[in-house]
Amino acid sequence: MLLKLIQNEWMKLFNRISTYIMLGILVLGVSxxxxxxxxxxxxxxxxxxxxxxxxxxxxxxxxxxxxLDDMVGGFDNxxxxxxxxxxxxINNYRIEHxxxxxxxxxxxxxxxxxxxxxxLIGVFVIIVGASIVAHEFNKGTIKLLLVRSVSRTQILASKxxxxxxxxxxxxxxxxxxxxxxxxxxxxxxxxxxHLSAIDGEVKERSRILFLGLSYLSSSVTLxxxxxxxxxxxxxFRSETIAIALSVMFLFIGTNATSILALFxxxxxxxxxxxxxxxxxxxxxxxxxxxxxxFSIAVLVIYFVIFLYLAFIFFKKRDVSI
Amino acid sequence: MEEPIxxxxxxxxxxxxxxxxxxxxxDVYPGEVFGFLGPNGAxxxxxxxxxxxxxxxxSGEIKINGSSISKDYKKAIENVGAIVENPxxxxxxxxxxxxxxxxxxxxxxxxxxxxxxxxxxxxDHVKDKKVKRFSLGMKQRLGIAQAMIHNPKILILxxxxxxxxxxxxxxxxxxxxxxxxxxxxxxLVSSHVLSEMELMCDRFAIIKEGKLVQVEDVSNESNEExxxxxxxxxxxxxxxxxxxxxxxxxxxxxxxxxxxxxxxxEGIGKMVSSLTxxxxxxxxxxxxxxxxxxxxxxxxxxxxx
Ligand SMILES: Nc1ncnc2c1ncn2[C@@H]1O[C@H](COP(=O)(O)OP(=O)(O)OP(=O)(O)O)[C@@H](O)[C@H]1O
Ligand SMILES: [Mg+2]
Numbered sequence: 138m139l140l141k142l143i144q145n146e147w148m149k150l151f152n153r154i155s156t157y158i159m160l161g162i163l164v165l166g167v168s169x170x171x172x173x174x175x176x177x178x179x180x181x182x183x184x185x186x187x188x189x190x191x192x193x194x195x196x197x198x199x200x201x202x203x204x205l206d207d208m209v210g211g212f213d214n215x216x217x218x219x220x221x222x223x224x225x226x227i228n229n230y231r232i233e234h235x236x237x238x239x240x241x242x243x244x245x246x247x248x249x250x251x252x253x254x255x256x257l258i259g260v261f262v263i264i265v266g267a268s269i270v271a272h273e274f275n276k277g278t279i280k281l282l283l284v285r286s287v288s289r290t291q292i293l294a295s296k297x298x299x300x301x302x303x304x305x306x307x308x309x310x311x312x313x314x315x316x317x318x319x320x321x322x323x324x325x326x327x328x329x330x331h332l333s334a335i336d337g338e339v340k341e342r343s344r345i346l347f348l349g350l351s352y353l354s355s356s357v358t359l360x361x362x363x364x365x366x367x368x369x370x371x372x373f374r375s376e377t378i379a380i381a382l383s384v385m386f387l388f389i390g391t392n393a394t395s396i397l398a399l400f401x402x403x404x405x406x407x408x409x410x411x412x413x414x415x416x417x418x419x420x421x422x423x424x425x426x427x428x429x430x431f432s433i434a435v436l437v438i439y440f441v442i443f444l445y446l447a448f449i450f451f452k453k454r455d456v457s458i
Numbered sequence: 459m460e461e462p463i464x465x466x467x468x469x470x471x472x473x474x475x476x477x478x479x480x481x482x483x484x485d486v487y488p489g490e491v492f493g494f495l496g497p498n499g500a501x502x503x504x505x506x507x508x509x510x511x512x513x514x515x516x517s518g519e520i521k522i523n524g525s526s527i528s529k530d531y532k533k534a535i536e537n538v539g540a541i542v543e544n545p546x547x548x549x550x551x552x553x554x555x556x557x558x559x560x561x562x563x564x565x566x567x568x569x570x571x572x573x574x575x576x577x578x579x580x581x582d583h584v585k586d587k588k589v590k591r592f593s594l595g596m597k598q599r600l601g602i603a604q605a606m607i608h609n610p611k612i613l614i615l616x617x618x619x620x621x622x623x624x625x626x627x628x629x630x631x632x633x634x635x636x637x638x639x640x641x642x643x644x645x646l647v648s649s650h651v652l653s654e655m656e657l658m659c660d661r662f663a664i665i666k667e668g669k670l671v672q673v674e675d676v677s678n679e680s681n682e683e684x685x686x687x688x689x690x691x692x693x694x695x696x697x698x699x700x701x702x703x704x705x706x707x708x709x710x711x712x713x714x715x716x717x718x719x720x721x722x723x724e725g726i727g728k729m730v731s732s733l734t735x736x737x738x739x740x741x742x743x744x745x746x747x748x749x750x751x752x753x754x755x756x757x758x759x760x761x762x763x
Binding site: 141142144145148149152153154276277278280281282283284285286287288455456 | 507510511512513514532533535536538540541542543544546547548549550551555558559560562563564604608
């Protein structure tokens with residue numbers, strides 16, 4: 138039954154003009170980056186020579202080692218430490234195997250650049266999440282939807298799943314479009330291997346797989362904000378409030394939280410202090426004492442609260458329109 | 459006696475301090491068109507909302523095909539097709555897609571069922587047109603098709619004739635009556651258009667300020683026992699009046715030169731024969747049909763009985 142309901146939601150979504158406008162804007166975004174990058178691409182003649190990049194990496198290794206030495210006895214951060222160690226390992230691996238970190242613009246680097254367009258998808262998914270429930274109330278169709286032998290929980294679940302599927306659909310479009318455009322315009326002249334290191338041990342991975350994963354991981358914020366806008370629109374039955382609040386959080390949430398972090402440690406419980414999981418593998422978390430496990434727990438708790446409230450309100454409320 | 463498909467038992471609804479529905483009870487049987495009348499704000503829509511589970515019942519019980527709407531919602535609502543207030547369909551979908559949408563929400567609705575419903579409500583020729591280009595009448599008909607897509611046992615329609623022109627109303631009436639009799643479906647309709655209800659319904663309930671005022675058959679004048687008002691044109695008015703009052707013990711009024719009496723069907727027969735036997739010539743006897751409207755106004759106005 139749930140499957141049929143999702144089919145219904147999908148049909149409604151793709152019979153609305155706004156959906157096609159979103160797709161159009163996404164295609165436009167890809168074209169804009171394609172044009173900009175095309176006229177600013179790095180040619181092979183501009184790449185540094187083998188000696189140049191090798192000495193560059195050696196210099197950076199010296200810095201990394203100095204950083205690691207500083208940590209002993211001083212500020213020791215597990216994440217920073219492993220980040221430095223892994224970076225060091227990768228640099229050595231490159232020097233050993235003659236793999237330059239520089240490359241001419243190619244399909245992979247183009248796909249990487251287009252990760253920036255994920256926040257555009259974020260806005261679209263928020264809009265869909267906000268309107269998928271509120272729209273039924275505005276148009277009055279909610280009454281016809283509810284007077285069937287389908288539970289309200291199933292109806293709301295189908296709507297949330299459809300929103301998430303739509304987000305994944307847009308990510309897939311962005312990814313494959315970037316791949317097609319990139320391979321036509323920039324070709325495959327680049328490394329198709331991604332180097333990653335865990336505990337100082339370097340692994341070669343397929344680059345396309347890694348890019349796909351980075352697209353997905355950049356959607357943690359997206360998923361949380363979708364749940365948030367979904368909850369707001371179910372409780373207030375207003376698309377406008379839901380879209381305005383969620384888009385505002387999307388753009389200022391992280392900054393507002395870092396300002397808050399200056400005043401109080403409580404900021405670590407803020408949603409936005411935890412959405413960017415990559416900090417644990419880069420420059421460390423916003424507030425001391427946060428761990429990856431902590432962030433994941435906070436995210437899960439927020440997610441469950443958002444959806445729980447949405448479902449409770451949707452089930453309990455009288456429909457009086 | 460057949461089992462009722464819909465039963466309301468002492469249903470009450472309170473919203474905040476307002477007691478909107480008070481001890482409402484009535485039954486609706488398969489195959490009948492049941493009118494649900496009441497002035498604005500009487501609580502018709504609120505009652506319908508409770509029947510279809512859009513709002514909770516404060517106290518009392520509503521049963522559809524034996525299942526309680528509050529305790530066994532899924533089983534109860536399976537038997538219901540409904541339009542609450544306006545036929546709100548998806549304006550950006552075509553008529554056919556709207557029906558596919560609602561068809562998917564019930565078990566066993568096939569492509570043929572959808573086609574058949576479209577033909578029955580006369581929308582086959584515009585099935586691929588978007589609903590936003592539909593006239594109100596077309597939307598009402600699509601609303602009915604939507605409500606009947608899963609072959610419910612009872613149709614609940616809140617003001618289905620709202621906004622229709624006379625031809626549209628007539629079409630709707632014929633369609634609903636046909637459906638009720640052919641498919642043995644019970645239909646509960648609320649409406650303000652009383653003359654319309656009179657032609658459409660078999661029985662009706664009148665509510666006022668949330669209270670049931672009366673439930674009766676539309677055609678109860680044909681009943682032998684029921685007293686109606688008759689007017690009679692005779693050659694000698696005064697003589698006839700004295701005769702009737704003395705011999706038949708019935709009060710007579712004289713209005714515009716005609717006699718006016720309140721008697722049963724049987725009574726009027728006797729009266730006519732005894733008058734003729736006593737050489738009073740009767741030119742015509744008119745039964746003053748009490749319209750539904752009269753009864754409605756009588757039932758809903760204060761202390762007129
Ligand atoms: N959510 C609500 N809160 C408070 N009072 C309400 C609410 N909904 C309806 N009412 C009141 O309940 C009464 C019945 O309203 P209802 O809509 O059921 O009447 P109705 O018979 O359908 O009227 P109409 O013929 O105008 O459609 C009205 O007096 C209305 O003010
Ligand atoms: Mg009403």
